[in-house]
Amino acid sequence: MTTIQKCKRAKSPSTEKLTTNLAGMSRSQLKRKLLSLKTRFPMDFTEEFLDSMSSDKLRHILLAALLNSR
Numbered sequence: 345m346t347t348i349q350k351c352k353r354a355k356s357p358s359t360e361k362l363t364t365n366l367a368g369m370s371r372s373q374l375k376r377k378l379l380s381l382k383t384r385f386p387m388d389f390t391e392e393f394l395d396s397m398s399s400d401k402l403r404h405i406l407l408a409a410l411l412n413s414r
Contacts, residue, residue, distance in 0.1 A: 362410060366403050374402040381406070383413045 369377070375394045381387065387409060394402065 359411070363407065366407055369403070371399045371402065374399065374406055378402065378406055378409070381409055381413075383409055385412070 366374075375391070378387070378389055378394060379391070397405075
């Protein structure tokens with residue numbers, strides 16, 4: 345079994361749904377979610393910092409935060 349096959353098998357349905365939902369979010373929705381997200385670890389982003397990032401990077405940060413706060 346290849347690494348890619350293992351990764352596909354390891355994804356849970358809820359993870360797939362999460363990534364699908366994030367893919368459909370606009371830039372403003374991603375920023376709003378990052379600024380309001382409650383996590384077990386500190387996240388302190390300014391709007392200026394988030395404005396300097398691409399939408400893909402915002403999605404990546406939000407996905408990592410959501411997965412780590414489960």
